Each structure stands twice: as structure tokens, then as C-alpha cells.
Amino acid sequence: MNWIDIGKLDDIPLRGARVVKTPLGCVAVFRPTETEVFATSDRCPHKGGPLSEGIVHDRKVTCPLHNWVFCLETGAAQGADEGQIETFATQIIDGRILLDSRTLQTEAAA
Amino acid sequence: MTQKLIIIGAGMASGRALEHLFEQAPDAFDVTLFNAEPRGTYNRIMLSPVLSGDKTFEEILTHTAEWYEDNNVTCRFGEKVVAIDRNAKTITADNGDVLAYDKLIIATGSTPFIIPLPGHDLDGVIAYRDLEDTNAMIALGERPDARAVVIGGGLLGLEAAAGLKARGVDVTVVHIMGHLMERQLDEAAGYLLRKALVDKGITVKCSANSKEIPGENGRVKALLLDDGTELPCDLLVMAVGIRPSIALAAEAGLATGRGIHVDDHMVTSDDSILSLGECVEHEGNIFGLVAPLYDQAKVIAKTLLDQEATFVNKDVSTMLKVTGCDLFSAGDFADGEGREDIVYRDPARGIYKRLVIQENRIIGVVMYGDTADGNWFFGLLKSGEDISNMRDTLIFGPAFQGGAPSDPMAAVAALPADAEICGCNGICKGQIVDAIQGGATTLDDVRAQTKASGSCGTCTGLVEQVLSVTLGDDFVLPASKSVCGCTEFTHEDVRRLIKSRELKSQPAVWQELGWNTPNGCHVCRPAINYYLLADWPLEYADDPQSRFVNERKHANIQKDGTYSVVPRMWGGMTNPTELRAIADAAEKFNVPTIHVTGGQRIDLLGVKGEDLPEIWSDLNKAGMVSGHAYSKGLRTVKTCVGSDHCRFGTQDSTGLGIQLEKILWGSWAPHKLKLGVSGCPRNCAEATCKDIGVVCVDSGYQIGIGGAAGMDVKETELLCQVATEAEVIEVITAVTQAYREGGKYLDRIYKWLAKVGMDWVQENVVDDLENRKALAARFELSQSIYRKDPWAEHARERADTYQPIANLTLEAAE
Numbered sequence: 013m014n015w016i017d018i019g020k021l022d023d024i025p026l027r028g029a030r031v032v033k034t035p036l037g038c039v040a041v042f043r044p045t046e047t048e049v050f051a052t053s054d055r056c057p058h059k060g061g062p063l064s065e066g067i068v069h070d071r072k073v074t075c076p077l078h079n080w081v082f083c084l085e086t087g088a089a090q091g092a093d094e095g096q097i098e099t100f101a102t103q104i105i106d107g108r109i110l111l112d113s114r115t116l117q118t119e120a121a122a
Numbered sequence: 123m124t125q126k127l128i129i130i131g132a133g134m135a136s137g138r139a140l141e142h143l144f145e146q147a148p149d150a151f152d153v154t155l156f157n158a159e160p161r162g163t164y165n166r167i168m169l170s171p172v173l174s175g176d177k178t179f180e181e182i183l184t185h186t187a188e189w190y191e192d193n194n195v196t197c198r199f200g201e202k203v204v205a206i207d208r209n210a211k212t213i214t215a216d217n218g219d220v221l222a223y224d225k226l227i228i229a230t231g232s233t234p235f236i237i238p239l240p241g242h243d244l245d246g247v248i249a250y251r252d253l254e255d256t257n258a259m260i261a262l263g264e265r266p267d268a269r270a271v272v273i274g275g276g277l278l279g280l281e282a283a284a285g286l287k288a289r290g291v292d293v294t295v296v297h298i299m300g301h302l303m304e305r306q307l308d309e310a311a312g313y314l315l316r317k318a319l320v321d322k323g324i325t326v327k328c329s330a331n332s333k334e335i336p337g338e339n340g341r342v343k344a345l346l347l348d349d350g351t352e353l354p355c356d357l358l359v360m361a362v363g364i365r366p367s368i369a370l371a372a373e374a375g376l377a378t379g380r381g382i383h384v385d386d387h388m389v390t391s392d393d394s395i396l397s398l399g400e401c402v403e404h405e406g407n408i409f410g411l412v413a414p415l416y417d418q419a420k421v422i423a424k425t426l427l428d429q430e431a432t433f434v435n436k437d438v439s440t441m442l443k444v445t446g447c448d449l450f451s452a453g454d455f456a457d458g459e460g461r462e463d464i465v466y467r468d469p470a471r472g473i474y475k476r477l478v479i480q481e482n483r484i485i486g487v488v489m490y491g492d493t494a495d496g497n498w499f500f501g502l503l504k505s506g507e508d509i510s511n512m513r514d515t516l517i518f519g520p521a522f523q524g525g526a527p528s529d530p531m532a533a534v535a536a537l538p539a540d541a542e543i544c545g546c547n548g549i550c551k552g553q554i555v556d557a558i559q560g561g562a563t564t565l566d567d568v569r570a571q572t573k574a575s576g577s578c579g580t581c582t583g584l585v586e587q588v589l590s591v592t593l594g595d596d597f598v599l600p601a602s603k604s605v606c607g608c609t610e611f612t613h614e615d616v617r618r619l620i621k622s623r624e625l626k627s628q629p630a631v632w633q634e635l636g637w638n639t640p641n642g643c644h645v646c647r648p649a650i651n652y653y654l655l656a657d658w659p660l661e662y663a664d665d666p667q668s669r670f671v672n673e674r675k676h677a678n679i680q681k682d683g684t685y686s687v688v689p690r691m692w693g694g695m696t697n698p699t700e701l702r703a704i705a706d707a708a709e710k711f712n713v714p715t716i717h718v719t720g721g722q723r724i725d726l727l728g729v730k731g732e733d734l735p736e737i738w739s740d741l742n743k744a745g746m747v748s749g750h751a752y753s754k755g756l757r758t759v760k761t762c763v764g765s766d767h768c769r770f771g772t773q774d775s776t777g778l779g780i781q782l783e784k785i786l787w788g789s790w791a792p793h794k795l796k797l798g799v800s801g802c803p804r805n806c807a808e809a810t811c812k813d814i815g816v817v818c819v820d821s822g823y824q825i826g827i828g829g830a831a832g833m834d835v836k837e838t839e840l841l842c843q844v845a846t847e848a849e850v851i852e853v854i855t856a857v858t859q860a861y862r863e864g865g866k867y868l869d870r871i872y873k874w875l876a877k878v879g880m881d882w883v884q885e886n887v888v889d890d891l892e893n894r895k896a897l898a899a900r901f902e903l904s905q906s907i908y909r910k911d912p913w914a915e916h917a918r919e920r921a922d923t924y925q926p927i928a929n930l931t932l933e934a935a936e
């Protein structure tokens with residue numbers, strides 16, 4: 013693991029998201045509850061919608077363009093839609109968010 | 123020869139360790155026990171019942187003077203150990219005494235964290251840790267009109283607040299997070315807890331950040347929040363967390379991290395020194411509850427006696443010791459993948475239960491209201507038992523007897539006879555039931571006999587439910603559509619219940635109306651958010667996270683992820699300054715497309731999300747504000763040139779349109795709201811196909827509503843004709859408010875009109891002058907909050923949220 017500090021937990025609103033720019037594209041970092049974050053690719057596999065702009069509910073996000081819903085933990089599209097987004101490991105320490113840049117490189121590149 | 127054992131700290135952990143030690147080997151050690159507090163071990167947990175007056179301190183003392191004497195413990199209470207010399211194997215007490223040890227136990231517990239706010243060292247700023255703190259709170263209760271503020275809405279803070287309240291103190295809890303006890307509870311349980319505390323008379327402020335502690339003559343006099351609120355108080359209790367007390371160990375060169383490092387046998391990095399309690403760190407974990415400390419106590423006693431024992435960190439559960447607040451929380455709902463929730467809510471009894479399941483095992487439990495099954499779930503959690511074969515009924519607990527999930531019918535059945543059903547005609551449930559028992563079997567019968575649901579019609583569903591509850595199988599309920607999969611209730615049900623039950627937050631709606639998801643979905647969230655802000659404009663704060671991206675970012679998202687920016691041009695009028703500012707902005711931000719919209723204004727398409735705050739701020743400087751081209755709310759007021767220029771114009775249609783737009787802008791509505799004002803019946807502003815349209819005539823103004831020209835094309839229906847501009851404005855704000863209060867989310871005015879009927883609107887908005895004024899006044903009240911430019915506010919206060927939280931491309935480049 014290679015943890016990179018990307019910012020304060022409080023920089024992300026509850027049930028909101030922020031984006032991390034990486035050399036391999038944007039990563040969306042979601043905060044579905046007060047105390048957890050999930051990082052996924054920001055691109056919807058349908059038509060490229062920015063998932064970080066979707067409505068976050070439970071541990072899911074709804075794409076803002078055509079309402080596909082993705083599970084933030086597994087990255088799988090829900091319901092009838094088929095698709096998968098990448099997920100990246102995160103952890104929260106003392107109110108800071110750490111993103112595993114190693115999974116970021118390998119998975120995003122894969 | 124007996125060995126010399128010195129123990130630093132007579133807390134709950136070392137107290138229990140001594141009991142185990144003496145049970146097995148009463149004479150193995152010659153024990154000296156230091157404690158900074160001037161007393162031996164007591165049950166610290168029970169300070170809360172002492173504070174609330176349910177217990178006395180004597181009742182919670184666990185080790186008496188006789189006990190120490192019987193076991194030959196040399197007590198040095200009220201004395202601190204100030205240094206450890208590991209080479210000499212001695213410790214130094216604060217009076218200078220140096221004592222030798224063969225074995226040393228560090229059990230210093232933890233220290234409350236004090237936020238270093240300006241003023242934190244004033245008198246009257248205390249933590250909640252020991253008897254002294256407790257006594258300070260009790261003493262406050264003896265003063266008349268005493269006020270206290272507690273910072274921290276966790277376990278300790280809430281127990282302090284409840285205890286102070288029980289002593290007659292006026293208490294406010296200030297919590298930085300959005301809901302109470304966020305580490306142990308989710309929002310729904312946090313909401314119920316808050317409600318119970320508020321019912322006790324405790325004031326609770328969440329999402330509140332403390333800024334400063336103003337004092338007077340060296341004593342605290344208030345707490346100042348960063349939003350400027352000042353909370354006057356005579357005592358300020360900080361209960362914001364604890365830090366393991368490791369200073370002594372660290373100075374002696376022992377390995378420490380967040381706590382004193384210990385192995386599975388509770389031995390530190392020095393073989394002769396052991397440690398246990400809240401001061402230790404074991405495999406990266408630190409501790410804040412006693413259950414694992416008691417396990418450590420068993421292990422440490424065996425280690426001292428050279429017996430084999432290992433400490434294993436187990437899951438812990440939390441309860442709150444506040445009467446009337448039954449909550450239970452255990453396990454993990456903070457990390458992990460592939461988890462599912464089972465949620466059960468019984469709104470009528472204020473019960474909430476949630477199980478977090480992963481790979482067919484319970485990994486987390488949150489319960490509020492009825493915690494009887496908590497330990498059974500906790501048992502399953504600890505044993506890791508596979509629950510797949512009882513999954514369907516699991517949530518009902520071990521004594522499952524076919525519990526019924528909550529449904530709207532039960533809520534109606536439970537209503538008392540004098541509950542009002544039809545607000546327009548003042549008809550109670552009892553009158554409807556009487557009519558049914560007198561022979562009415564259909565909705566029309568009930569309407570004819572009682573007038574219930576004969577007016578605005580929003581209570582129709584409720585009357586049908588009364589029919590169904592009263593007649594049983596003889597009445598077939600017409601199928602009505604629920605808001606979404608999260609609830610059984612329809613939009614109409616939800617709107618009615620939000621008002622009648624005074625639900626003022628989203629967690630309140632989810633809990634009281636029995637949502638079956640933790641926090642809704644993309645379908646219900648925007649609707650509920652709208653209903654709440656429309657019904658409680660002052661109490662409820664709009665939630666951007668429950669809005670579609672366009673409304674959250676105040677710009678329309680495009681298919682390539684860029685945005686369009688449409689500044690307001692009041693009544694379709696503009697001037698050279700505005701046009702120049704638009705041109706400059708278009709150039710500066712490389713806007714690829716500029717389009718003149720169908721709404722008489724200019725759309726800048728293709729602006730990058732990151733540039734939004736800046737382009738807005740440029741447009742603001744030229745006096746332009748958001749055109750809300752994205753909102754379910756007022757869009758445009760289209761006008762023609764009217765009597766100012768046109769040879770047929772009868773009135774100042776442009777001026778009236780501008781006035782209307784300036785009054786209505788910023789308001790949210792069930793759907794978009796477009797107006798048009800034409801200067802004569804030639805109708806160049808297309809006013810007769812707008813949601814609300816005004817056609818000027820010689821004798822005054824014809825106001826029509828319910829037009830549309832989108833997927834459906836509809837002509838407006840005449841609402842009324844009035845003589846003055848002032849009346850136009852009053853009628854239009856009143857009808858807008860009636861639509862805002864009654865409309866179903868995503869119904870435009872014409873759909874709402876089809877439900878309530880033109881007669882009802884005319885009666886309420888046109889004929890009943892008093893009601894018209896009341897509606898207009900409620901609109902104005904709401905506008906005191908919402909008639910503001912969101913662009914200015916975002917550019918000023920939230921510009922950074924439009925940027926990435928981090929940019930790793932830069933780091934890679936370095």
C-alpha cells in the first residue's frame with residue numbers, strides 16, 4: 013500500500029463527493045455517511061457521466077446523466093443496468109483521507 | 123522472597139487486575155499503588171448515575187480502605203508518579219520519594235482532550251472524567267437559573283448533559299457533526315436520540331463549530347460558535363474525546379504510538395514493565411470502554427504469575443446511560459465491502475433497528491427504542507454465525523412472532539376520532555366513520571354526506587384509507603403509487619404527514635414514515651427536500667446533497683460534463699453593460715457556444731465546472747444574477763414591449779413582468795415555473811401557454827394559469843381579471859404559494875390544477891381575500907430566505923468545492 017493524503021474528511025459534504033485528479037483520470041471520493049469514504053472512478057461506463065456529481069444514497073450513487081446506480085463498495089451497476097466502475101482503497105486517520113495510490117496505478121491501468 | 127510490584131494508577135483496569143492477582147496468589151507480591159486522584163478505585167462508569175442523582179459516590183466505590191488493608195496494599199492516593207528510571211528500576215513520586223520495583227504496571231488511563239480554543243483555561247471550563255468534574259456539575263445544579271454548555275455529542279457529553287438537566291440546569295449540547303454519537307449511531311438512530319433529548323428539555327445543536335470561550339473575571343461566561351451564536355453559560359463541559367496518558371512511559375523510553383505498546387501478554391517493550399487500560403495500544407487498537415480492559419486485567423494477572431495467557435481484542439457494544447434513551451450499538455459499520463442492510467422501523471413507537479450483514483454474517487448492529495434483542499444480535503455478531511436461513515425474520519429478534527411491517531393503513535387506523543382529515547371543510551375522522559356506518563360505501567357517498575375531500579382533494583387518499591379501515595374487505599382501495607421503492611406512502615401522504623406531524627428534517631421523515639432504506643434514493647430525496655423547505659422555510663435548511671447536479675451546482679450539466687450559464691435578464695430586458703459583461707466572460711472562459719434561448723435571455727454553453735465560481739463572480743460584477751435556468755422554481759418572465767413602445771399596448775407589460783420576476787425569483791416550486799406578460803390580446807409574449815400568464819387589456823389584467831408548451835401543449839385557463847398591478851402581484855404570489863404548498867413534486871401547475879380544480883383555486887386565491895393575503899404572506903416569508911443569488915453565495919463561500927480535493931497529476935510531474 014502507498015497511502016497518499018488527499019485532504020480532510022470534512023472537505024467532503026455528507027452524502028457528497030469530491031474529485032481527485034490523477035494522471036490516469038479523475039477519481040471520485042464519496043462520503044455516504046459521517047464516518048466513511050469510498051473512492052471510485054469518476055466516469056460512468058454508460059456515456060461518461062461524472063459520478064461525483066450524482067446523488068449519493070445508502071452506499072450508492074446515481075449517475076447525473078441517465079440515472080444508472082452504482083454500488084460504491086463493489087463498483088457494480090445495480091438493477092437491470094450492466095456495468096462496473098473501478099474502486100480504490102481508502103482509509104481515514106485522524107480526520108484525514110488517505111487514498112492507496114498503488115491500487116490506483118494498477119487497477120486504473122488494467 | 124516476595125517481589126515488589128508498583129502500580130501507577132488506581133483505575134478500573136488496575137483495580138480489576140489486583141482482584142485477579144490476589145484471588146490466585148495473595149502473597150506473591152508486595153504491592154504499592156499510586157493514584158493521582160485522592161482515592162482508590164471506583165466504578166468510573168457510574169459517575170453518570172451519581173451526576174443525575176440516582177446513586178451516591180459511596181455506592182460506586184469498588185475497593186474500600188479495608189479491602190486494601192486486608193490485601194496489604196500500600197496506598198499512596200493523591201500522589202503522582204513523576205518519573206521512571208528503567209536502569210535503576212525505580213520510580214519517583216511527586217514528593218521526591220524514590221521507590222524500587224521488581225515489576226511495574228502502568229495503568230494511567232487516559233486524559234480528556236481539551237480543544238485549545240481561546241479561553242479554554244478559564245475557570246468553569248471542565249472535562250468529564252472524575253469525581254471532581256462530577257462534583258463541579260452537581261454544585262452548579264444547586265444554583266438557581268444555572269446554565270451549562272456541553273461540547274461533544276458523544277457518549278460522555280450526552281450523559282453529562284442529561285445529568286445536568288436532571289439537576290435542573292439549563293443545558294445546550296454543541297456537536298460538530300451532523301448527528302449525535304456518529305461513531306456509534308447512524309442518522310436515523312441519531313435523530314431519535316436527539317428527539318428524546320430535546321423532549322427532556324435539552325437544547326441540541328449539531329453541525330456547530332465552537333470558536334471561542336468568552337470569559338469575565340477569569341471565569342467562563344459563554345461559548346461563541348463560528349456562525350456568531352453566543353451561548354451564555356456558567357459552566358462549560360468539554361467531552362470531545364480522550365487521549366491515552368503516555369507521557370510518563372514515553373519519557374522513560376518505552377515504545378509508544380498512540381498508546382503504550384504492549385504485546386499479547388500486556389508486557390511493554392521493557393520486560394519488567396507491564397501496562398493495561400486506556401493507556402495502552404495493542405495491535406494498533408486503543409480502548410475507551412471497560413469490557414476489553416477487564417480481559418486485559420485477567421491476562422496481566424496471569425502474566426505476573428508466569429502463567430500463559432493472551433489478550434484477544436473482541437468487538438465491543440455501547441449503551442448510553444440516560445434514562446429513556448435506549449440505544450445499542452455494536453460492531454462495524456465504518457469499513458468493509460459487499461455489505462447489505464436490514465432496516466426495521468416502527469415510527470409509532472419510535473423504534474429503529476438496523477443490521478449490517480456481510481457474507482451472511484452480522485457485522486454491525488444499531489438499535490434505538492427497543493434494544494431488548496441487542497445482546498442476541500451481539501452474540502451472533504461475535505460468534506460469526508451464518509444467518510442465511512433466518513435472514514427474512516432476523517430483524518424481529520429471537521422471539522419472532524410474525525411482526526407486521528409498518529404500513530400507512532395502520533397509521534390511519536390508529537388516528538383518534540377527532541383527528542382532522544379534511545382541512546378545507548374541517549371534517550374529522552369520526553364524522554367520516556359515522557357517515558360510513560350510516561351507509562356511505564364509496565368516496566362519492568362520503569363526499570356528498572360530509573364534504574370531506576370535496577374541495578382541494580389532497581385528502582382523497584386519506585378518506586379512502588378511512589373507508590378501507592372501516593369497511594374492511596368491502597372497500598377496494600384504488601391503487602395509488604408510492605413515491606419510490608423506499609416507502610409505501612404516496613406523495614400526497616408524505617406532504618400531509620410532514621405538515622401534520624411537524625416533520626422538519628429528512629431523518630425525521632425517514633424514521634417517522636418508516637422508510638425502508640437508510641437515507642432514501644435519487645427519486646425521493648429531491649422530493650422530500652422540496653417538501654420540507656416549502657413547508658418549513660425557516661426551520662429547514664435546503665440540502666444540496668439531495669438535489670440533482672444542476673440545482674446543486676446552479677448550472678445545467680451538458681452531455682460532455684461541462685455546464686451552461688444563463689444569467690437573468692429581468693423581463694427579457696438588457697443593456698450594453700450586461701451585454702459587454704457577457705461578451706467579456708465568453709471570451710475569458712473560452713465559451714464555445716452562445717445561444718439566445720426561448721426564454722428571452724442568453725445562454726453560455728460549455729463552461730468548465732472549475733470555472734463556474736469565477737465566471738459567476740465576473741457576471742455578478744456587472745449586476746447579473748443566476749437565471750435559475752436549471753431550477754424547479756421560477757425560470758423566466760417573458761414580456762413584450764407593451765405600452766412603452768407598441769401601438770397596441772394597453773399596459774406596461776414589460777414593467778409588470780420585471781416586477782413579477784423580481785418578486786418570484788429564487789423561489790423553489792414542485793416543478794419549473796414560467797410566466798409571460800403580454801401587453802394586449804395579440805399576446806406576443808405567449809402568455810397563454812405559460813404556467814402563469816397575464817394578458818393586459820384596457821380594463822386591467824387577465825390572469826390565466828395552467829398553460830404549457832413542452833411535452834404537453836396547453837392553453838391557460840382564466841383565473842380572474844383584476845384592475846391593478848398590485849392585485850396581479852398579490853394573486854400571482856398567492857396562487858404560486860398554493861401550488862408550492864399543495865403540488866406533488868414534478869407536477870407543473872396544469873397537473874396540479876387538474877387535481878384541485880379551478881373552482882377550488884378561485885375560491886381560495888381569488889374570492890377569499892383573507893386567505894389570499896395569508897398565502898402571499900407565507901410566500902414572502904419563504905422568500906426572505908430564498909430570494910438570494912446563489913451564484914454570489916457559491917462564489918464567495920464555496921468556490922473551493924468546485925475544485926478537485928487533490929491533484930495528483932501535479933505530484934507525479936514533480
Ligand code: SRM
Pocket residue numbers: 678679680686688717718719720721722723725749750751757758794796811829830831832833834870
Ligand atoms: C436553453 C433552452 C433552449 C434554448 O436554447 O432556447 C432550454 C434548454 C433545456 N430545456 Fe427547455 N429550454 C429552453 C426553453 C424551453 C421552453 C420555451 C420557453 O421557456 O419559453 C420550453 C417550452 C415551454 C414550457 O416549458 O412549457 C421548454 C421545455 C422543456 C421541457 C418540457 C417541459 C414540460 O413540462 O413538458 C424540458 C424537460 C423537463 O423540464 O423535464 C426542458 C428541459 C430542458 C433542459 C434543461 C434539458 C436538460 O434537462 O438538460 C435543457 C437544458 C439545456 C442547457 O444546458 O442549457 N425544456 N424549454 C431554453 C432556456 C430558456 C431559459 O432562458 O431559461
Ligand SMILES: Cc1cc2nc3c(=O)[nH]c(=O)nc-3n(C[C@H](O)[C@H](O)[C@H](O)COP(=O)(O)OP(=O)(O)OC[C@H]3O[C@@H](n4cnc5c(N)ncnc54)[C@H](O)[C@@H]3O)c2cc1C
Pocket residue numbers: 130131132133134135136156157158159166167168169170201202203204229230231232250251252278281367370398399400401409410411412413415441443
Ligand atoms: C463519565 C464516564 C462514563 C463512562 N461510561 C462508560 C460505559 O458506560 N461503558 C464503558 O465501557 N466505559 C465507560 N467509561 C469509560 C471507562 O470508565 C474507562 O474505560 C475506564 O475507566 C478506563 O480504566 P483505566 O483503568 O484504564 O483508567 P482510569 O479509570 O482513568 O484510571 C487511571 C487512573 O490513573 C491515575 N493516574 C494517571 N496518571 C498517573 C500518574 N502519573 N501517577 C499516579 N496516578 C496516575 C488517574 O488519576 C486515574 O485515576 C466511562 C467513562 C467516564 C468518564
Ligand code: SF4
Pocket residue numbers: none
Ligand atoms: S428541445 Fe430537447 S434538445 Fe432542445 S434544448 Fe430542449 S431538451 Fe434539449
Ligand code: FES
Pocket residue numbers: 056057058059060061075076077078079080
Ligand atoms: S452516463 Fe451515466 S447513466 Fe448515462
